[in-house]
Amino acid sequence: MIRKALKECPECASRNIFRNVEKGETICRDCGLVIEDRMVDFSQEWRSFEDDGGQDSKRRTGAPSSATQFDQGLGTEVGTTADFYKLGSDRERDRFFRLRKWNIRISTAIERNLKVALAELKRVSSYLRLPKSVEEEAARIYRSAVQKGLVRGRSMESVVAGALYAACRRHEIPRTLDEMGEASGIEKKEIGRTYRFVTRELEISIRPSNPADYIPRFASALKLSPETQSKAVEILEQARDIELTSGRGPTGIAAAALYVASLIHGEKRTQREVADVAGVTEVTIRNRYKELIKKLKLSKDVEKTKKK
DNA sequence: AAGACGAAAGTGGTTGA
DNA sequence: TCAACAACTTTCGTCTT
Numbered sequence: 139m140i141r142k143a144l145k146e147c148p149e150c151a152s153r154n155i156f157r158n159v160e161k162g163e164t165i166c167r168d169c170g171l172v173i174e175d176r177m178v179d180f181s182q183e184w185r186s187f188e189d190d191g192g193q194d195s196k197r198r199t200g201a202p203s204s205a206t207q208f209d210q211g212l213g214t215e216v217g218t219t220a221d222f223y224k225l226g227s228d229r230e231r232d233r234f235f236r237l238r239k240w241n242i243r244i245s246t247a248i249e250r251n252l253k254v255a256l257a258e259l260k261r262v263s264s265y266l267r268l269p270k271s272v273e274e275e276a277a278r279i280y281r282s283a284v285q286k287g288l289v290r291g292r293s294m295e296s297v298v299a300g301a302l303y304a305a306c307r308r309h310e311i312p313r314t315l316d317e318m319g320e321a322s323g324i325e326k327k328e329i330g331r332t333y334r335f336v337t338r339e340l341e342i343s344i345r346p347s348n349p350a351d352y353i354p355r356f357a358s359a360l361k362l363s364p365e366t367q368s369k370a371v372e373i374l375e376q377a378r379d380i381e382l383t384s385g386r387g388p389t390g391i392a393a394a395a396l397y398v399a400s401l402i403h404g405e406k407r408t409q410r411e412v413a414d415v416a417g418v419t420e421v422t423i424r425n426r427y428k429e430l431i432k433k434l435k436l437s438k439d440v441e442k443t444k445k446k
Numbered sequence: 447a448a449g450a451c452g453a454a455a456g457t458g459g460t461t462g463a
Numbered sequence: 464t465c466a467a468c469a470a471c472t473t474t475c476g477t478c479t480t
Binding site: 334409410420421428 | 449
């Protein structure tokens with residue numbers, strides 16, 4: 139859903155500004171500038187990660203608690219010392235202290251971890267300029283991962299990055315693993331690994347990302363016109379209709395579509411430039427590009443603009 | 447000289463026996 | 464658990480603009 143907003147583009151002073159609320163992006167239709175992508179997404183997704191048997195128990199009870207608060211204001215405590223005197227036998231007293239000690243030890247450990255992790259999450263999230271809704275989703279995912287003990291054997295940072303990556307995908311504003319790697323300082327292999335592991339263990343279903351989701355950001359980074367941008371999306375739609383997109387990496391396809399569109403509209407970018415912002419190699423762009431012009435009889439369009 | 451093209455070998459992940 | 468495999472990368476030589 140795209141709706142118009144009353145604002146001026148800081149780059150070209152155009153009023154031709156569009157907001158894509160779902161993606162938290164605001165784009166100038168004239169110069170293609172992505173003005174801000176930190177809008178609040180009100181369409182909150184509710185999902186329960188508790189393994190309580192009820193598979194799809196989506197809860198809508200109570201006020202929305204921010205998952206980025208490190209303990210949601212809900213600590214646990216096993217009794218107080220005042221309770222101690224109500225107990226009878228030595229056995230019971232021993233038991234009481236043991237439990238109390240354990241509980242404190244565990245919950246403070248978890249809380250401390252969560253506190254540090256959420257700070258890191260916030261840092262990475264703001265570095266990538268992600269909307270608040272994504273940040274919160276990532277925080278929820280991270281919390282579930284901690285509760286299931288999935289962080290053990292993995293670095294906290296990599297799980298944070300994985301959770302953020304997953305949250306972006308769920309909100310259909312995918313970032314590449316490269317971007318996530320740069321923001322978090324974790325190698326992209328590692329992020330991919332923890333991402334897969336965490337999503338599998340928590341049974342978070344994520345649809346394969348749509349190449350078109352990458353177009354606005356890539357086009358903006360390449361300073362391509364909105365016309366070129368929509369041409370790229372158009373190409374992607376055609377490509378999807380004839381099953382050219384399945385099985386291929388979405389960033390590669392997006393990059394190739396953008397490359398072709400830039401040729402057609404006489405705003406040529408080199409394969410190298412497009413490859414860099416998309417985080418793929420020129421070879422991949424070439425392969426996708428070849429398939430595109432072949433199967434979409436696009437060659438004549440490209441030729442036409444070449445001669446001009 | 448830079449960009450585009452393509453071949454060949456290598457990498458990491460998925461799948462199916 | 465292992466091997467085949469598909470997609471993508473790296474590297475490098477050649478052609479085109």
